[in-house]
Amino acid sequence: MSERSEPIADAAGPPGRAERVDRATGAFVAHRNLLFTVAYEMLGSAADAEDVLQETWLRWVGVDLGTVREERAYLVRIVTRQALDRLRALGRRRESYVGPWLPEPLLTAPDVAEDVELADSVSMAMMLVLETLAPTERAVFVLREVFDLEYGEIAEAVDKTPAAVRQIAHRARAHVAARRPRGTVSPAETRAVLQAFQRAVETGDLQRLLDVLAPDVVALSDGGGVKRALLRPIVGAAKVARLLANGWYRHGIARSVEPVQVNGGPGLLVRINGEIDGVLAVRVGNGGITGLYHVRNPEKLSCVGRETAVSR
Numbered sequence: 001m002s003e004r005s006e007p008i009a010d011a012a013g014p015p016g017r018a019e020r021v022d023r024a025t026g027a028f029v030a031h032r033n034l035l036f037t038v039a040y041e042m043l044g045s046a047a048d049a050e051d052v053l054q055e056t057w058l059r060w061v062g063v064d065l066g067t068v069r070e071e072r073a074y075l076v077r078i079v080t081r082q083a084l085d086r087l088r089a090l091g092r093r094r095e096s097y098v099g100p101w102l103p104e105p106l107l108t109a110p111d112v113a114e115d116v117e118l119a120d121s122v123s124m125a126m127m128l129v130l131e132t133l134a135p136t137e138r139a140v141f142v143l144r145e146v147f148d149l150e151y152g153e154i155a156e157a158v159d160k161t162p163a164a165v166r167q168i169a170h171r172a173r174a175h176v177a178a179r180r181p182r183g184t185v186s187p188a189e190t191r192a193v194l195q196a197f198q199r200a201v202e203t204g205d206l207q208r209l210l211d212v213l214a215p216d217v218v219a220l221s222d223g224g225g226v227k228r229a230l231l232r233p234i235v236g237a238a239k240v241a242r243l244l245a246n247g248w249y250r251h252g253i254a255r256s257v258e259p260v261q262v263n264g265g266p267g268l269l270v271r272i273n274g275e276i277d278g279v280l281a282v283r284v285g286n287g288g289i290t291g292l293y294h295v296r297n298p299e300k301l302s303c304v305g306r307e308t309a310v311s312r
Contacts, residue, residue, distance in 0.1 A: 024061045027071040033311040034072070034147070035079045037122070040310070041142045042083040042135075043090065044103035044127050046303045052082045073153050080139055080157040087135045098225025100232070102293055103127040104300040105262050105279040106308040112264045113187065118312050119264030121146040124281040124293040125181045127263070132179065133172055140165055141172040147312055183285035190284045194266040197282065197289060198257055201244060201268070209241035214287040219243065224297030227278070240292065260304075269304060279304050 028035075035056060039049035056079045068074045094101055103124060113119050120126055121142070130138050139158050143149045144165075151162040151169070158165065185193075193212060200208035219240045223229030234240050255277075257268040262281040270278045279301065283291030295301070 020065065021061060023065055024063070027065075028057055028060055028075065031072050031075050033309045035075055036308075037118075037310040037312065038076060038079050038142060038147065039083045040106070041121060041127070041130065041146060042080070042087055042138055044131065045090075045300075046104045046106060046308060047299075048086055048090065049083075052079060052086055055082045073149075073156075076143070076147070076149065076153070077157040080143065081159075084135055084139055084158065087138070091135070099229050100220055100222050101131075102220060102222035102295050102300075103131075103263075104302075105267070105281060105293075105295050105304060106310065107269075107304050107306065108261045108264050108310060109307050110261055112310060113261060115264075115312070116184075117146065118310065122263045122310055123265050123283070124263050125283050125291055129176055129179045133175060136160070137168055137172040137175070140168045141176060144169045145173065145176075181283060181285065181290065183287075183290070185284050185286065190266055193284045193288060194259055194268075194282060198259060198268060201257055204245045206241055206245045209244055210237055212288050213237040213240055214285060214290045217289055217292065219292040219294070221294035222297050222300065224299060226298055227296035229294070229296055264310075276301055276304060 032053070035053055036049055039052040040046060043049055043052070056075065059078050059082075060075060063074070065071075105124070106122070108119075108122070112122075130141070133141060136158055140154055143154045143157065144151070149157075151165045154160075154169075155162045155165045160168070196208065196212045199205075200212055215237050216235065217237055217240050219230065219234040221229040230243075234243055256271045256274075257280075258271070260267050260269045260279075262279055265281065266284060267279060267281040269276065270280060278294055278296035281291075281293040281295075282289055283293075285291075
């Protein structure tokens with residue numbers, strides 16, 4: 001169910017139905033942001049997460065709430081199962097995706113960055129790491145490490161025993177630890193780096209770009225086969241700086257960039273001739289910018305016109 005539509009009770013239904021639907025609606029709305037975040041972290045797509053929420057609502061409204069001990073846990077179980085089914089289908093679809101794949105970017109509120117664990121879990125860098133996990137491993141990792149669910153609750157959500165879930169969690173944790181980006185900087189330093197990067201991009205100043213990029217910076221882009229994008233990652237400050245200077249600073253193109261919060265971190269909203277052309281998520285680490293994630297696929301830009309609420 002999307003943010004723009006709320007479940008509506010069937011007033012013409014049998015006696016008591018409206019009251020049951022009202023109760024179901026209240027519980028769903030109370031936990032909606034959490035449910036969306038679970039689905040998004042499992043799928044990497046806001047559109048697919050919204051579809052999963054719609055499916056979750058349809059199942060939730062049919063549940064006998066008198067048998068539900070804890071509404072939050074029950075809803076998380078439904079959304080996890082729906083997301084797992086969709087994730088397995090998406091895996092097959094992404095095999096034929098044209099060009100590099102990046103998660104669908106979200107514009108998030110500034111307070112998301114204040115919750116360090118939540119911001120890290122929805123960051124572009126972490127979402128790409130989660131993509132390397134098998135579906136069940138991803139679900140277990142997200143539910144345990146991000147949302148701190150008990151092993152018994154997770155076991156019900158993924159149809160495994162608690163002992164099996166512990167083993168899966170241990171394996172997933174080690175996998176993520178070996179691949180997650182390291183090194184964090186203060187919010188003040190992050191803002192300063194983004195401002196310097198924005199000025200360098202706007203002017204196409206090669207030296208300014210070199211000054212703000214870490215030596216081992218990695219640039220990735222996703223055009224979905226519709227917009228021009230990199231065919232493979234570009235690594236190294238010199239290569240990335242030349243790419244930005246040559247590709248962004250062109251006469252005759254009215255390009256503008258606006259600082260925004262993308263997936264809990266810094267980023268730039270890119271417009272050409274006033275129209276949104278893409279989102280550039282920026283990861284800042286020790287030594288400057290360590291990651292650039294440029295999403296231009298129009299199908300992935302539906303959420304960048306407004307903030308999307310995420311929560312734990």
